[in-house]
Amino acid sequence: MPGTSNNRGSSRRAGYWDVRQRGFDGRVSVEEAIEWVDSHTPCLRIEEIPVEQSAGRVLQTAWQAPAEAPTNDCVSADGYAIRSEETVGAGNYNPLLFSIQEGITPLLPASVARVAAGDALPPGADAVLPFEAVQANQGTLEVSSAIVPGAGIARKGEQVRAGNELLPASQPLRPQDLGLAASFGLTALPVVRQPRVRLVIAGAKPCAFSRPGDANGPMLRALIARDGGVMETLCSGRSDRQAIAHAITGASADVILVAGRTGTGADDEAPLALAAAGEVAIHGIALRPGGTVGMGTAGSTPVFLLPGDPLACLCAYDLFAGRMIRRLGGRRPGLPYVAREFELVRKLVSTIGVVELCRVRLAQGKAEPLGSAEAGGLASAVRADGFVVVPAASEGYPPGARVEVYLYRELQT
């Protein structure tokens, strides 16, 4: 019965329900699982790091400008500082002459002073004529058009007022954010510490025709990095209950991911290992692909059990484990892909009672489903341009329906 939470309940009271060779006793809804993730995310401390190393890192609180910019009226163009009122009436048939004074302060009547961008504005001047706009001739400047006051200058506080919110919280710092912080003379920024992740690869099964190599190790490592985490340890080939339990015990990581051995096969011992080393909160979610995902805690450390099938592993990571890593690092928790609306070229079929992630390909501005939610393996997530999240209550969509597609090649930062 989708939406119920028998396993969660039973694991808390009477030990973990062993699904091996009998199947799941119920499935937790995606919403409940997300609630568990959100309520079990620890809080990481803040650390000060040099501005030039803080790209992609996240401020926990918004950053207010410590001063105004510019701090005083200044010149924003290379040229001649001038009193704009003295140019009134200048024209091609009425060029006005100014003398070019040496030194920039104070500006004498009918005079101009050579200035460069970033200079203080000479007292008296209220505009700057760029060099190419005028003719200079032996200490004399010919001005043949009027200039508006304020041209070529930047007023105190014009770009930034002290106290303005400049950098928001929860968003990875971009190149221009670093530049702005540095321009205010900051050398370090207080950012959320990067979540440390222990990755346990529970090992391929003996007979794995479709997987000569382990897909999940390299894939999860890259996903963790994408979401701002740091892989602290990689434990490979832990296949039996004891070895997995050992790998998730006493870790100094902020979160532990175990990949593989979460299903209903005889050797799917990851949930039993978690039950032995800590507590299984959820095992089995009304989700496709990725429904064998589990989560719980070992000591106070959150542990995610990700399916061994690489496509299911990707989907379960994105929705749950990645969500916690993004939250831990202070980022927005939602899927990190840009979502855009597209029209379906053909029917998209989905099972009621289960959230399905269906991969689609874009062609001629429309979205074409690549098959059912569980079809195609990891290759379908490589070929696809993105995926549609079909809610549990939906049976799918008819051709022509407009659906939100999460795009694998467009990332929110």
Place this chain on the structure above:
Amino acid sequence: MPGTSNNRGSSRRAGYWDVRQRGFDGRVSVEEAIEWVDSHTPCLRIEEIPVEQSAGRVLQTAWQAPAEAPTNDCVSADGYAIRSEETVGAGNYNPLLFSIQEGITPLLPASVARVAAGDALPPGADAVLPFEAVQANQGTLEVSSAIVPGAGIARKGEQVRAGNELLPASQPLRPQDLGLAASFGLTALPVVRQPRVRLVIAGAKPCAFSRPGDANGPMLRALIARDGGVMETLCSGRSDRQAIAHAITGASADVILVAGRTGTGADDEAPLALAAAGEVAIHGIALRPGGTVGMGTAGSTPVFLLPGDPLACLCAYDLFAGRMIRRLGGRRPGLPYVAREFELVRKLVSTIGVVELCRVRLAQGKAEPLGSAEAGGLASAVRADGFVVVPAASEGYPPGARVEVYLYRELQT
């Protein structure tokens, strides 16, 4: 005169035209400058790197699947392998009984065999019943609904056929791409070498009210990394002609960026330094902000002269220097931001004859210009959600016009 290329011509024949205190003799169009970038991008060699380190790296040629996946018919669900034809007629009021055989091969009549995802399909079986769909009782299985042939199994080559294009060229490798490569047993991938960039900060001018710190160093470092480059050397505070010329001579980098000292002020000596150390191909482009950008070569190494004003530096980097870094690394050369169409809430004014990059903010699904192309300083690129590229031929757009906005927080990968 926008669109002309006097500087380029004169620099080739009769030495560099010194713009200091007299202004530019003409401006090269953005299109011509992009043409120069594209025709002066060297080709980097390919290197083999471990799959798990290749996230974000780029294949020069598309990757064809070396084998089929699965390599043989196999099981894709944990449960009981069965002959689907033997389940025809099964129902709640007509449960059919099967004996659970030990060992999986071959499948006897009216029998099922326990299998797990990844197992070879037992000969004779053509479907797998998941454990939760059936009742097992002491060696006997009760089946109360028919199963369709193919359920719970994956046929040889169903996910990937040998020779299929799996990973495209010119696109940074994603987590799932690494996973798929690893699943085929690959341990290394042939990727384009990362471009090595020398960054020369030409130093703040003596009187810089608006810039107590150097914005360009941290910003460019992060931009280079975003575009797949590696900062090889950072030379700071090279302010005069000789020091800049020295810093751009004999570099082992693939491309050199000089930030600052490109304008028409008396101490704007970066172009003269490039003219001394190599050749100035272009100085001055019909662009705002960023019109003082220059480019050329020192020996065979491309050199970009980026404006010292941080906003102008960002814009000139994104359009030209970043383009070369992206091309060098095998990526798509265009702006790396996702572009989306929005309606303007108010008029966007632009100067004819000049390409203008105008920052906008999004509110209620519409785009609001943040001021003129050169206003607001770097803070405007921090506050903005993106920018509009107004072509040289356009005077801007009326309220209600639909414009393409390049989004600072959404990156194409």
